[in-house]
Amino acid sequence: MATLRHGAALRSLSSTSRHVPRIPMTSSLRTSTRQFSASSARLGSTFFPNEPEVPVVKTEIPGPASKEHIAKLTQVFDTRSLNMLADYNKSVGNYIIDPDGNALLDVYAQIASIPVGYNNPALRKAAESPEMVTALINRPALGNFPSHDWADILETGILKVAPKGLNQVFTGMAGSDANETAFKAAFMWRRQRDRGGPGVEFTEEELESSMLNQSPGASELSILSFKSAFHGRLFGTLSTTRSKPIHKLDIPAFDWPHATFPQLKYPLEEHAAENAQAEADSLAEVEHLILNYHVPPAAVIVEPVQSEGGDNHASPAFFRGLRALTRKHGVLLIVDEVQTGVGATGRFWAHDHWDLPEPPDMVTFSKKAQTAGYYYGDPSLRPNKPYRQFNTWMGDPARALLFRAIVDEIQARDLVANTARVGDYLFTGLEDLARRYPGQIENLRGRGQGTFIAFDSPARDAFLRKAKTFGVNIGGSGERAVRLRPMLVFEKHHADILLAALEKVVKS
Numbered sequence: 001m002a003t004l005r006h007g008a009a010l011r012s013l014s015s016t017s018r019h020v021p022r023i024p025m026t027s028s029l030r031t032s033t034r035q036f037s038a039s040s041a042r043l044g045s046t047f048f049p050n051e052p053e054v055p056v057v058k059t060e061i062p063g064p065a066s067k068e069h070i071a072k073l074t075q076v077f078d079t080r081s082l083n084m085l086a087d088y089n090k091s092v093g094n095y096i097i098d099p100d101g102n103a104l105l106d107v108y109a110q111i112a113s114i115p116v117g118y119n120n121p122a123l124r125k126a127a128e129s130p131e132m133v134t135a136l137i138n139r140p141a142l143g144n145f146p147s148h149d150w151a152d153i154l155e156t157g158i159l160k161v162a163p164k165g166l167n168q169v170f171t172g173m174a175g176s177d178a179n180e181t182a183f184k185a186a187f188m189w190r191r192q193r194d195r196g197g198p199g200v201e202f203t204e205e206e207l208e209s210s211m212l213n214q215s216p217g218a219s220e221l222s223i224l225s226f227k228s229a230f231h232g233r234l235f236g237t238l239s240t241t242r243s244k245p246i247h248k249l250d251i252p253a254f255d256w257p258h259a260t261f262p263q264l265k266y267p268l269e270e271h272a273a274e275n276a277q278a279e280a281d282s283l284a285e286v287e288h289l290i291l292n293y294h295v296p297p298a299a300v301i302v303e304p305v306q307s308e309g310g311d312n313h314a315s316p317a318f319f320r321g322l323r324a325l326t327r328k329h330g331v332l333l334i335v336d337e338v339q340t341g342v343g344a345t346g347r348f349w350a351h352d353h354w355d356l357p358e359p360p361d362m363v364t365f366s367k368k369a370q371t372a373g374y375y376y377g378d379p380s381l382r383p384n385k386p387y388r389q390f391n392t393w394m395g396d397p398a399r400a401l402l403f404r405a406i407v408d409e410i411q412a413r414d415l416v417a418n419t420a421r422v423g424d425y426l427f428t429g430l431e432d433l434a435r436r437y438p439g440q441i442e443n444l445r446g447r448g449q450g451t452f453i454a455f456d457s458p459a460r461d462a463f464l465r466k467a468k469t470f471g472v473n474i475g476g477s478g479e480r481a482v483r484l485r486p487m488l489v490f491e492k493h494h495a496d497i498l499l500a501a502l503e504k505v506v507k508s
Contacts, residue, residue, distance in 0.1 A: 035054055035055070035056050035057075044493070045093050045094065045489070045491060045493075045494075046491060047093065047116075047117060047413065047489040047491075048092060048093030048094070048117055048489065050092055050093070051092045051093030051094060051095050051117075052092075052095050052103045054471070054497060055095070055103055055104055055105050055470070055471020055472065055497065055501070056101070056102065056103040056471065057102050057104075057468075057469060057470070057471050058100055058101045058102055059100045059101075059102060061084055061098065061100075061102055061104075061468050061469075062084065062085060062098070062100070063098070063099075063100030063102065064100065065098075065099040065100045066084070066085040066098050066099050066100055069085055069099055070082065070085055073085075083108075083473075084096070084098055084104075084468070084473065085098055085099060086098055087099050088118065088119075091106075091118035091119065092117070092118050092119050093117040093118060093119075093489060094106060094117060094118075094486070094487055094489060094490055094494055095118070096118065096473055102471075103471070104468065104471050104472060104473040105471060105472050105473070105494060105497055105498060105501070106118075106473045106486075106487075107451075107472060107473065107474050107475075107484050107485060107486045107490070107498060108473050108474055108475035108485055109485050109486060109487050111339075111367070111475065111485070112307070112339050112344065112367050112368065112485040113367040113368060113370070114368070114487050115342055115343070115368040115369075115370070115406050115410070115487060115488055116406055116409045116410065116413075116415065116487060116488055116489055117487050117489045120409065120489075122405055122408070122409045122412075123402065123405050123406065123409070125405075126401060126402060126404070126405035127402070129401075131401060132398060132401050132402075135147075135396075135397040135398040135401055136398050139393070139396065139397070139398070140397065141392050141393065141394070142171070142393060142394040142395055142397070143387075143390050143391070143392075143394045147397060150397065153397060153400050153401060153404065154169060154171075154400065156404055157400055157401070157403050157404030157407055158171070158369075158371070158373070158400055158403060158404075160404075160407055161342075161348055161407050162375050163349050163351070163352075163359060163360070163363045163375055164352075164359055165358065165359030165377050166359055166360075166362075166363060166375035166376055166377040167377055168375070168376050168377065168379075168381075168382075169373050169374070169375050169376075170182075170185070170373050170374050170376070170389065170394075171371065171372070171373040171394060171395025171396075171400065172366075172372040172373045172374070172394070172395055173372055173393065173395070173396065174232075174366055174372050175232055175336075175338035175339075175364070175365075175366035175367060175372055176231075176232025176233055176234045176237045177232075177234070177372055178338065178364040178365060178366055178372040178373050178374050179231045179232050179234075179236075179237045179240075179301065179334070179336060179338070179364050179374075180232065180234045180235075180236045180237050181373075181374065181389060182299075182301075182334050182362045182364050182374040183223050183236045183237070183240075183299070183301075183334075184236075184388075184389060185362065185374070185376070185381050185383070185389060186223065186298045186299035186332045186334065186361075186362075187219055187221050187298050188383045188384075188388060188389070189298070189332065189378075189380055189381050190219070190221055190298040190299075190332075191219050191221075192380065192383075192384055193330075193380075198380065198384035199384075202217075203216075205217070220295055220296075221295065221296055221297070221298045222254065222255070222256040222257060222293065222295040222296065222297050222298065223236070223239070223240050223256055223297060223298065223299050223300075223301055223334075224256070224257045224258065224259065224286065224289055224290065224293070224297040224299070224300045224301070224331075225240035225241075225242065225256070225257075225258050225259075225300075225301050225302075226242070226258055226259050226260070226261040226282075226302060226306070227242050227258050227259070227260050227261055227309075228242060228243055228261055228306050228309030228310060228312055228478070229241060229242050229243065229258070229261070229301070229302070229303060229306055229309055230242075230243040230247075230303070230306070230307065230308030230309055231301055231303075231336055231338075232338075233247060235251070235252075235254075236254070238251055238253065239253045239254040239256050240256065240258075240301055242258055242309070243306075243308045243309040243310075243478070244308075254295075255294075255295055256295065256297075257289045257293040257295070257297060259282060259285045259286045259289055260281070260282050260285055261282060261306060261309075261312055261314065262275065262278040262279045262281075262282045262312075262314045262318060263278060263312070264278065264312070264313060264314065264445075266442075266443040266444065266445055267444075268447075275315070279314060279315060279317065279318040279321070282314075282318070283318065283321045283322065283325060286300065286322065286325055287325050287329070290325070290326075290329045290331055291329070297331055298331065298332060299326075299331060299332035299333065299334050299361070299362075300322065300325075300326050300331055300332070300333055300334070301334040301335075301336055302319070302322060302333070302334070302335060302336065303335075303336045303337075303339070303340065304319070304335065304336075304337065304340045304345070304350035304351055304353070304354075305339075305340055305345075305350065305446075305449070305452060307339040307340065307477060307483070308339075308477050308478075309477065309478050310454075310477050310478020310479065310480070310481045311445065311446070311454030311477050311478065311481045311483050312478075313445050313446070313449075316353055316354040316355060319351065319354040319356070320354055320355070320356060320357070323354075323356050323357070323358065323360070326361075327358070332361040332362065333360045333361050333362075334360065334361065334362045334363075334364065334374075335351050335360040335362070335363045335364070336364050337349055337350060337351065337363050337364060337365050338364055338365060338366045338367055338372075339367055339485075340452065341363075341365045341367070341368065341369065342365070342367070342368035342369050342406070342410075342488075343368070343410060343415060343416040343419055343450070343488050344368065344419065344450055344451060344452045344485065344488070345419075345423075345449045345450040345452045346416065346417075346419050346420030346423055346448070346449060346450030346451075346452075347416065347420075347450075348410075348416055349363065350449070350452070351363070353448075353449070359377065361376065361377075361378065361381070362374045362375065362376045362381070363375045363376075368406070368488075369403045369406070370399055370402045370403050370406060371395065371396065371399035371400050371402070371403045372395075372399075373395060410488060413489075415488035415489065416450075416488070418488065418489075418491070419450040419451055419486075419488050419490070420450050421492075422450075422451060422486075422490055422491060422492055422494075422495055423446070423448075423449065423450035423451040423452070423453065424448070425492050425495055426451060426453060426484070426495040426498070426499070427444070427446065427447050427453055429495060429496075429499040430444055430453065430455065430499070430502075431444060433499065433502060433503060433506070434455070437503075437506045437507075439458065440457065440458070440506040441455045441456075441457070441502075441506065442455060442456040442457070442458070443455060443456045446484075451484055451485075451486045451490055452484070452485070453483075453484045454477070454481045454482060454483040454484065455481070455482055456480040456481055456482070457480060457481075457482050458480070460476050460479075460480050460481065460482060461476070463482060463505055463506075464476055464482065466505045466508060467501060467502070467505050470501040470504045470505060471497075471501060472497075472498060472501045472502075484498075486498075
């Protein structure tokens with residue numbers, strides 16, 4: 001599927017993206033450069049005619065130039081989690097390019113955070129607009145001093161793509177922040193309901209005990225999450241995160257409950273009865289915890305796909321059951337779309353796949369949105385008094401403007417539909433590889449979920465390292481999963497290149 005060739009790899013730059021410079025190919029590098037292609041690929045991107053036609057590997061990764069930069073960076077910044085060093089002036093489209101000129105097909109995309117390609121011309125145009133300049137150099141404290149056009153910015157961007165039934169937003173800074181503030185909203189909503197409504201004043205005992213971190217002012221409530229979940233690393237979110245011990249060690253945690261997330265077996269069609277039972281057992285456990293846990297849950301939080309915990313899926317029926325349970329028992333449902341949102345699953349929001357009879361109470365977002373926050377629809381989720389849900393920034397207009405440009409680009413180029421089509425094509429190719437290399441690509445999952453695809457590898461970490469030598473930047477999750485997180489501009493010929501590289505990895 002893949003052939004090895006020598007020579008220059010980069011197309012000439014188009015006039016629309018002249019800000020991205022050509023990578024020079026010196027004669028000394030030319031003989032050691034490996035350029036990879038797939039024989040069936042239609043080379044060249046529809047969306048980025050100036051991106052590399054195929055990956056180029058000139059040096060080991062990191063190469064000498066990268067090592068020099070890393071050594072300098074290590075003196076002032078912790079680099080122990082470094083994956084690779086990038087040159088973002090040269091990275092373009094689906095390709096991340098490093099200081100040594102290595103151009104890797106990027107199907108990790110900054111941990112699923114780049115939506116429409118590196119150095120996208122439409123985003124550059126938005127970044128250079130007078131509106132963006134004003135937002136950057138006059139960053140407002142939005143809760144106190146919002147700009148006159150803040151409502152227009154929200155309505156033409158963030159709220160333009162609001163999940164069905166949710167017409168309001170609280171903007172934040174990052175995914176952890178989005179979930180943390182959603183938790184606060186859930187607790188305030190619950191206590192307001194218990195008191196008898198928004199017009200009931202706090203008691204003197206509540207006011208005084210809150211300053212001592214004691215009940216009743218500090219409520220004895222919890223957030224119910226799932227085993228292997230990841231919702232962030234702030235204090236509240238970390239108590240709901242259960243993907244890896246390294247995230248949690250030494251940090252004080254709340255005594256909050258967690259239920260078993262269904263552990264589905266693959267192929268799904270061969271394990272239908274077992275999987276249905278696993279989901280039923282999980283729902284029964286959730287209901288038991290809602291009714292009996294000694295710190296009552298105010299909300300349940302769930303990811304459409306447990307992205308950091310190993311790319312664990314569940315059926316739409318499971319999530320419909322979860323919505324029914326939370327509604328039945330007066331508990332809020334928070335859907336964490338930080339990683340799954342903004343088109344990656346072939347729908348703009350992953351929970352759109354579930355066909356819920358009524359929407360979640362809150363949906364959190366970040367990553368590909370390049371901003372953050374949570375959507376909601378029930379007015380009672382607004383606290384009854386000002387300053388209860390508040391911080392200096394309460395979001396960032398510059399990032400909201402960028403998300404607006406992202407939304408416009410996605411809609412103009414029909415990128416969600418593109419992701420659905422390419423995802424089906426890629427999944428079929430991965431099924432073929434799994435058949436031909438049994439034991440190397442296991443538990444393939446994500447059919448019908450766009451490019452939000454994963455599989456297990458018996459030697460996952462070595463697999464990821466080897467992929468770089470064949471020109472692909474790819475990520476993992478959980479203990480064994482290889483997760484694919486391409487951008488929305490990932491096309492069929494990119495899938496061919498990726499499949500060819502993956503075959504080389506498993507054969508090696």
